[in-house]
Amino acid sequence: MIKVVVTGALGRMGSNIIKTILQQEDMKLVAAFEAPNNPNIGKDVGELLGLGKLNIKLESAENLDKVLKEVKPDVLVDFTIAHACVENVKIAARNKVKLVIGTTGFTEEQRKEMLKSIEENKVPAVISENFAIGVNIFFKILEILAKKLGDYDIEIIEIHHRYKKDAPSGTALKAAEIIKSNRSRESYFIYGRKGLVGERKKEEIGIHAVRCGDVVGEHTVIFAGDGERLEITHKASSRQAFVNGVILAIRFIKDKEEGIYDTFDVLGLR
Ligand SMILES: NC(=O)C1=CN([C@@H]2O[C@H](COP(=O)(O)OP(=O)(O)OC[C@H]3O[C@@H](n4cnc5c(N)ncnc54)[C@H](OP(=O)(O)O)[C@@H]3O)[C@@H](O)[C@H]2O)C=CC1
Numbered sequence: 001m002i003k004v005v006v007t008g009a010l011g012r013m014g015s016n017i018i019k020t021i022l023q024q025e026d027m028k029l030v031a032a033f034e035a036p037n038n039p040n041i042g043k044d045v046g047e048l049l050g051l052g053k054l055n056i057k058l059e060s061a062e063n064l065d066k067v068l069k070e071v072k073p074d075v076l077v078d079f080t081i082a083h084a085c086v087e088n089v090k091i092a093a094r095n096k097v098k099l100v101i102g103t104t105g106f107t108e109e110q111r112k113e114m115l116k117s118i119e120e121n122k123v124p125a126v127i128s129e130n131f132a133i134g135v136n137i138f139f140k141i142l143e144i145l146a147k148k149l150g151d152y153d154i155e156i157i158e159i160h161h162r163y164k165k166d167a168p169s170g171t172a173l174k175a176a177e178i179i180k181s182n183r184s185r186e187s188y189f190i191y192g193r194k195g196l197v198g199e200r201k202k203e204e205i206g207i208h209a210v211r212c213g214d215v216v217g218e219h220t221v222i223f224a225g226d227g228e229r230l231e232i233t234h235k236a237s238s239r240q241a242f243v244n245g246v247i248l249a250i251r252f253i254k255d256k257e258e259g260i261y262d263t264f265d266v267l268g269l270r
């Protein structure tokens, strides 16, 4: 039985991850955490999620270290917010808990701090901007398109729900990095355009973030040349697409001793 703890337990992702873990025969939820100011701390997680009593009370992230020492989980899953994720990862890594990290929006410094703690403590981690299987195939296709259409004008557009806090999405940034490292010409990123910006430069990769309604997550990359345009789009219509990848990542990481992995490793796409 894989003992799992979830941080961000009442969030859009955390709550769905918990519901799906409870349906797995080989997994057991052993603790769940929320931000210290959450009014539901101390209440039963199952009742909070409308699942009936689970006899697991919602813990404050302030008690993460103490509770991890008590419940000794195999894996911690974090879908929170960048600054909280870094702290949660540092505590989990010190306690030798394996990691599945889906949080996005890290600054360069935050990412370095998180990776340093994972490496120093020699724990294994899956870190991915997008756990949906389709998005990872979309990334693979982008590798090919960037090689073959690297001279075309390339623009990335992402659309997410009005509650999303970071922009551009982690997925859009990852797509931009994949394109940059696979096209033959030098590239730089342009985040939106405003004013007398002049004609488009070949080196630009435009990145545009749209926030509206309840859109779960959509990513389009446009490759435009003279007389033609190729567009590739991934649309997530349910968070279950991400959650299914998280479940695969939990099973993948439980057998690893150390190292930093992503969803290409989990899905055999390397
Ligand atoms: N990699 C992937 O496949 C995906 C990644 N994401 C990313 O996951 C993250 C979460 O997204 P989403 O679930 O929509 O966001 P939510 O805001 O719905 O959930 C995040 C939860 O984490 C809580 N939280 C904040 N600080 C802490 C802390 N220190 N310890 C524990 N919990 C804490 C928040 O509480 P409060 O609201 O009180 O601050 C909130 O309940 C985002 O970065 C998003 O981009 C999302 C979908 C897929």
Ligand SMILES: O=C(O)C1=N[C@H](C(=O)O)C[C@H](O)C1
Residues within 6 Å of the ligand: 104, 129, 130, 160, 164, 165, 168, 169, 170, 171, 172, 216, 217, 218
């Ligand atoms: O915040 C979200 O909702 C999502 N975030 C991830 C990202 O920033 O790429 C993945 C997904 O698109 C949903």
